[in-house]
Amino acid sequence: MKNKVVVKFKDFSFQYYSQAEPTLTDINIDIKSGEKILIVGPSGSGKSTLGHCLNGLIPFSYRGIMKGELEVGSLVTKDHSIYDLSKVIGTVLQDSDGQFVGLTVGEDIAFAMENDETVSSIMHTRVKSVSEMVGMDQFLGSSPFELSGGQKQRTALAGVMIDDVDIILFDEPLANLDPATGKRAIEIIDEIHQTTGKTVIIIEHRLEDVLHCHMDRILLINDGKVVADMNPDEMVSSDLLIRYGIREPLYATALKYSGVKIESTIKPGHMSTLSLPLVKESILSWDAKVEYEIIDTKHEEILSVKHLNFSYDGTREILKDINFTIHKGEMIAVVGTNGAGKSTIAKVLCGFEKETTGTINYLGESIANLSIKERAEIIGYVMQNPNQMISKNLIYDEVALGLRLRNISEEAIKDKVEHALKICGLLPFMDWPISALSYGQRKRVTIAAILVLDPKILILDEPTAGQDYKHYSEIMNFLEEINEMGITIIMITHDMHLMLEYTKRAIVLSKGEIIADASTAEVMTDDLIIEAANLKETSLYTLAKAVNIKNPTSFVQHFIEYERREVRGR
Amino acid sequence: MRTKLFSYNYLDTPIHKLSGLTKILSFLLLTFAVMFSYDIRCITGIMIFAFIIFKMAKIQWSQVKLMVVYVIVFVLTNAIITYLFAPEHGVELYGTRHELIKIFGRYTMTLEQLFYQGTKLVKYASVIPFGIIFLMTTNPSEFAASLNKVGVHYKLAYPVSLTLRYFPDIQRNYQDISLAQQARGLEMSNKASLKSRFKNALMIIIPLIFSTIDRIDVISNAMDLRGFGKGKKRTWYSGKKLAKIDYIALGLSLLIFMITIYVSIFINHSRFYNPFI
Known part of the structure; x- marks a missing residue:
């Protein structure tokens, strides 16, 4: 059945009832049976809406005006229910925890069969065989709390494969996964594609990570239209990615810096296909030419943690003998797998949890006796999801909250709030309701609400999670500005781009212990650390090794410095 | 703990x-x-x-x-x-x-x-x-299944099991929000008056509701996409x-x-x- 068209958009457009403009216009796409397609596009481009149209959530859950034709399998979507469609196309959503509706892995995988009124014995056999395909057969009785993000996602994958669908749709599968797990997820998708021959459609903006494995075509969506439909080589060679706010693969950026003209002929679509002999000379000569003096001006110590231990129950140690020092004005990353103790360190620093033993000094003085409220005036903590912090209607009130709770006069509050809003670029919106703001703006509101308390250190939990390149850059440039004003910034993250571009130092945690405290370039080129912290090798390092650069770590360092100074002018 | x-x-x-x-x-x-x-x-x-x-x-x-x-x-x-x-x-x-x-x-x-x-x-x-x-x-998995078997409609019984599934998440979320708000100066101890304690509780509950609503949307989409609510009946994987x-x-x-x-x-x-x- 090769070459049979299984998805056909014909002059398709869609407009939500709640929107003034159509979200999708003039969509014409043919996807053939067995193809592996990547759909990329910035936030708000309409790529998620496209996914909703494919799996039937539009018009089942989200209503609007649909024009033109859309056929999935042999079904014309507007004439069929979401249930009919679910037998043809299965969807793995980005929130691998939220979509876990069963109490155990087995139940979750069986969910669709339960709804089909399948008898128990058949379900158990089928669940067993499907779970083997994704390597979850040893975990059928496990509850979601015992599983890692990657395992939850595999469960979700098994949950849609149980229906033996022809098409599998992945809606931002990498959004909540750490780099190593994300890489593995892409490999599993590839394996399933190769062994079953199913049609695979991936919606994702993290292009480089998806291109870890082969892709037949990439569709680039912008402003509700398909602006490009190319193979990976053509796409990476074009200037379309940059024009539409999609991050190009890092190795491609490195090639450009070294003066290589990127064309289809050098096969730049995947790192693994790149024609090395054609680029080797340029890279080697660039690396030899670039030399930066690393100015390491260490300021005074602002925070020092010594022999810190922490345990919830007195037996199982969550943090073991943690020692580190942070200097004033630094911007550093804390990395590690889920459960390595990253968030716990933040909680102990903020006083949310009390250390079992050890000392935390701020400017040389112990802060052990300060309450949560008092510590907040030294160390501010910004949660990952802004919706977890916002409790007022108006921006002004939200930012003023911490001051009002400290019984400061309204006049003094006004000055401080306006100052914080100005820093965050929100002054013109001061009297706006928060509900009118975008996600990125809300994030700024929560940062402003913390900055207003005038902390000297800011801890941010995954500041850029789930953001596309444009919003990521906005948030990070903003944080960099705050940092330049003298606020020390600690970021808990597993975004490797963030580490590479914005932090000079990284503290790596594994199983409650610090296993590395070194420059970002060193951390990201050390195989042992990469493995222990669930990071993955950056393609810069892969490239450097592939062309036999003597010191690949210094190549990565050169790239970082070049980008920081020549490109971003910092 | x-x-x-x-x-x-x-x-x-x-x-x-x-x-x-x-x-x-x-x-x-x-x-x-x-x-x-x-x-x-x-x-x-x-x-x-x-x-x-x-x-x-x-x-x-x-x-x-x-x-x-x-x-x-x-x-x-x-x-x-x-x-x-x-x-x-x-x-x-x-x-x-x-x-x-x-x-x-x-x-x-x-x-x-x-x-x-x-x-x-x-x-x-x-x-x-x-x-x-x-x-x-x-x-807990069997809970909903057993309710359903004694005659409670599965659309009523399943939310019971979902509550059990997501309860710990919401609990954890509550804890996190509460701590972050305390850092901003929220007084949660007995020192505050009853009225201000009520107002303070709202400052935790509002963010909790909003972040929970985000999740409910995901969950209900995930369930629809896998055929929940299609038939008059359903079977249960965990029913013994x-x-x-x-x-x-x-x-x-x-x-x-x-x-x-x-x-x-x-x-x-x-x-x-x-x-x-």
């Missing part, structure tokens, strides 16, 4: 092995028997039975201590209020009057009232262990097949139920056992 609301742990006991359906049916039969009958002989028998099952299920006292304390407080309050409002109810029920002591005004203590309230206490003491056993030994032990348990519960009813109808000729005539 935080205490968990439903601390189901699988233990290798005959009670844990019973299917959820058996447990819910037995629970209903025995509870109904106790609720129906006011015959202290039958109820005491059932109470002893309840304690034996409790032992068999190897439930640790520490697991249920808090729950039991609450229940005792409730039951005692209930007893006192019952007496205050209807001190002569026993006399009305049993038709005789054996006065023990005079307390105050119309409040006298009669043997009948004592017997009536004693019977009620024993009723509570036998029903509550069954409730605890049911909660502690039923696999009834085994020999289930039939024994069901038979025993039914027997106790019938004996209680039989005693009431054919021996006492009333729901009440009257030792005074």
Whole structure:
């Protein structure tokens, strides 16, 4: 059945009832049976809406005006229910925890069969065989709390494969996964594609990570239209990615810096296909030419943690003998797998949890006796999801909250709030309701609400999670500005781009212990650390090794410095 | 460590092995028997039975201590209020009057009232262990399945299991939000007045609701996409097949139920056992 068209958009457009403009216009796409397609596009481009149209959530859950034709399998979507469609196309959503509706892995995988009124014995056999395909057969009785993000996602994958669908749709599968797990997820998708021959459609903006494995075509969506439909080589060679706010693969950026003209002929679509002999000379000569003096001006110590231990129950140690020092004005990353103790360190620093033993000094003085409220005036903590912090209607009130709770006069509050809003670029919106703001703006509101308390250190939990390149850059440039004003910034993250571009130092945690405290370039080129912290090798390092650069770590360092100074002018 | 609301742990006991359906049916039969009958002989028998099952299920006292304390407080309050409002109810029920002591005004203590309230206490003491056993030994996964099997529509039963699934998430989320708001200066201790404590609680609950709504959207989409709500019925992956032990348990519960009813109808000729005539 090769070459049979299984998805056909014909002059398709869609407009939500709640929107003034159509979200999708003039969509014409043919996807053939067995193809592996990547759909990329910035936030708000309409790529998620496209996914909703494919799996039937539009018009089942989200209503609007649909024009033109859309056929999935042999079904014309507007004439069929979401249930009919679910037998043809299965969807793995980005929130691998939220979509876990069963109490155990087995139940979750069986969910669709339960709804089909399948008898128990058949379900158990089928669940067993499907779970083997994704390597979850040893975990059928496990509850979601015992599983890692990657395992939850595999469960979700098994949950849609149980229906033996022809098409599998992945809606931002990498959004909540750490780099190593994300890489593995892409490999599993590839394996399933190769062994079953199913049609695979991936919606994702993290292009480089998806291109870890082969892709037949990439569709680039912008402003509700398909602006490009190319193979990976053509796409990476074009200037379309940059024009539409999609991050190009890092190795491609490195090639450009070294003066290589990127064309289809050098096969730049995947790192693994790149024609090395054609680029080797340029890279080697660039690396030899670039030399930066690393100015390491260490300021005074602002925070020092010594022999810190922490345990919830007195037996199982969550943090073991943690020692580190942070200097004033630094911007550093804390990395590690889920459960390595990253968030716990933040909680102990903020006083949310009390250390079992050890000392935390701020400017040389112990802060052990300060309450949560008092510590907040030294160390501010910004949660990952802004919706977890916002409790007022108006921006002004939200930012003023911490001051009002400290019984400061309204006049003094006004000055401080306006100052914080100005820093965050929100002054013109001061009297706006928060509900009118975008996600990125809300994030700024929560940062402003913390900055207003005038902390000297800011801890941010995954500041850029789930953001596309444009919003990521906005948030990070903003944080960099705050940092330049003298606020020390600690970021808990597993975004490797963030580490590479914005932090000079990284503290790596594994199983409650610090296993590395070194420059970002060193951390990201050390195989042992990469493995222990669930990071993955950056393609810069892969490239450097592939062309036999003597010191690949210094190549990565050169790239970082070049980008920081020549490109971003910092 | 935080205490968990439903601390189901699988233990290798005959009670844990019973299917959820058996447990819910037995629970209903025995509870109904106790609720129906006011015959202290039958109820005491059932109470002893309840304690034996409790032992068999190897439930640790520490697991249920808090729950039991609450229940005792409730039951005692209930007893006192019952007496205050209807001190002569026993006399009305049993038709005789054996006065023990005079307390105050119309409040006298009669043997009948004592017997009536004693019977009620024993009723509570036998029903509550069954409730605890049911909660502690039923696999949450089976909970919804068993509700569905006794006739509750699956669209009502499934949310029960979903609540169990997402409850710990919401709990954790609440904890995180609460801490972050405390850092901003929120006073959560007893120092604040009742009014400001209420206002402060809102500052945690509002973000909690908003971040929970985000999730509900994801969950309901995930369920729709996998065909939830398609048919009139659904089957259950975790529903156990009834085994020999289930039939024994069901038979025993039914027997106790019938004996209680039989005693009431054919021996006492009333729901009440009257030792005074």
